[in-house]
Amino acid sequence: MAGTRAPGYRRVLLKISGEGLMGAKPYGIDIAVVDRIAADVAAVRQAGVEVCVVIGGGNIFRGVSAAASGIERTTADYMGMLATVINALALQSALERHGVQTRVQSAIPMATVCEPYIRRRAVRHMEKGRAVIFAAGTGNPFFSTDTAAALRAAEMGCDVLMKATQVDGVYDADPHKNPKARRFDRLSYQEVLAMDLKVMDTSAIALARDNAVPIVVFSLHNPGAFSDAVAGRGVFTRVDGKG
Ligand code: UDP
Numbered sequence: 001m002a003g004t005r006a007p008g009y010r011r012v013l014l015k016i017s018g019e020g021l022m023g024a025k026p027y028g029i030d031i032a033v034v035d036r037i038a039a040d041v042a043a044v045r046q047a048g049v050e051v052c053v054v055i056g057g058g059n060i061f062r063g064v065s066a067a068a069s070g071i072e073r074t075t076a077d078y079m080g081m082l083a084t085v086i087n088a089l090a091l092q093s094a095l096e097r098h099g100v101q102t103r104v105q106s107a108i109p110m111a112t113v114c115e116p117y118i119r120r121r122a123v124r125h126m127e128k129g130r131a132v133i134f135a136a137g138t139g140n141p142f143f144s145t146d147t148a149a150a151l152r153a154a155e156m157g158c159d160v161l162m163k164a165t166q167v168d169g170v171y172d173a174d175p176h177k178n179p180k181a182r183r184f185d186r187l188s189y190q191e192v193l194a195m196d197l198k199v200m201d202t203s204a205i206a207l208a209r210d211n212a213v214p215i216v217v218f219s220l221h222n223p224g225a226f227s228d229a230v231a232g233r234g235v236f237t238r239v240d241g242k243g
Contacts, residue, residue, distance in 0.1 A: 007232045009159040011050040011126060014041065015149035015200075016164050018059035020220055021087055028059060029090050038094035040226040041131060045100050049230055050126040052156055053133045054149040055091060057083030063141065077141030081108055084145060088114070088135035101130040107139030107148070119155050126156070146204040154211035161213050162229055163200060164220035169237035170199050183235075188242035199239060214240040 016037065023030030044051055060083035066076035088104045095102040103125050104114035114135065115121065122132045137148040146163075153161040166176075172195070173181040184197075189209035192199050199205065199217055208215055218229040218236035228234040 007160070007230075009049055009230055011052075011156065011158045012044070012160050012162055012230055013149060013153040013156060013158040014051060014053045014162045014164065014226060015056075015146065016053060016091075016220065017056040017145070018083065018087060019056070019166070020164055021055075021090070022059045029087065031090070031094075034090050034094045035097070036223055037220065037226070038091065038098045038100070040220075040224060041095060042098035042100045043224065043227040044230050045129070045131060047227065047230070050129075051131045052122065052126060052152065052158070053088075053091065053131065054137075054145055054152055055084055055087045055133060055135065056145040057081065057087060057137075059083075060086060074141040077143075078108075081136040081139070084137060085110070085113065085135040088133045091133055095131055095133075101128075102133060103130055104133045104135055107134070107136040123156060144201050144204065146200040147207060150200070150204040150207035150211075150213060153213045154207065158213065161208060161215045162226065163215055163217045164226070165217055166219065166221070168219040168235040169217050170197055170239070172197070184237050186242060187237060187239045189239060191242075192239055199237075205239075208239070209241075212241060214238060 021029050021034055023033040057080050061080045063077035063080040067073040092102045092104050105117045105122055106114050107117045109116040125132050134152050137145045169183045171181040171183050175181040189205055192205050216236050216238050229236050
């Protein structure tokens with residue numbers, strides 16, 4: 001959507017997948033990429049928008065694949081959730097280098113490393129201008145950090161869930177594999193579910209729909225992409241009630 005009208009968001013949730021932190025690496029964290037994302041988040045904070053972040057862990061550990069190779073599924077999922085804490089700490093450090101006060105709250109309490117997730121406290125941090133990073137997903141196995149993002153966006157009363165991906169929106173096929181893939185400007189939650197579009201998993205879409213949280217899907221590849229998408233500039237797909 002080549003929008004020019006500023007949406008005027010007051011509070012946004014940014015979902016970054018673990019993959020989004022890898023850069024060109026096959027695994028782990030590319031500090032330069034994390035630093036670029038932090039600069040982008042800092043720009044959004046400076047524009048006066050309250051920001052919270054849900055971060056994935058797929059660059060380090062993914063429960064489903066580990067379960068396939070013999071680790072018991074719930075244990076593998078806890079390992080995946082711990083991976084998100086590692087990413088959260090890396091992003092916190094980068095954000096603070098960019099002058100953004102940041103708190104990490106984990107859904108699995110680990111008092112010596114970060115705060116436990118406390119909804120009211122997270123809201124208060126944002127009101128004071130701090131960015132809050134939510135780690136450890138929902139704290140429950142069999143869920144994903146996409147679902148955690150929809151859950152936290154609803155709990156925090158966010159105006160939008162900004163889902164950063166490798167491509168600039170939602171397509172009807174993988175644009176990296178199919179040059180004829182068509183990008184959507186706008187979709188309803190129902191269309192995403194009915195067409196089985198790979199935006200976020202179905203529980204995340206259903207949760208966003210039930211709580212009327214709009215989702216904006218955009219690419220985090222270029223510097224300034226997050227601030228552009230928050231301001232309604234550039235290319236993205238918006239998923240909402242579309243009524
Ligand atoms: N996970 C989980 N419960 C949650 C969130 C995450 O069990 O609420 C585990 C799950 O094993 C998942 C891993 O943590 O594979 C990493 O999260 P995710 O795959 O969502 O990360 P992303 O794809 O965003 O990098």
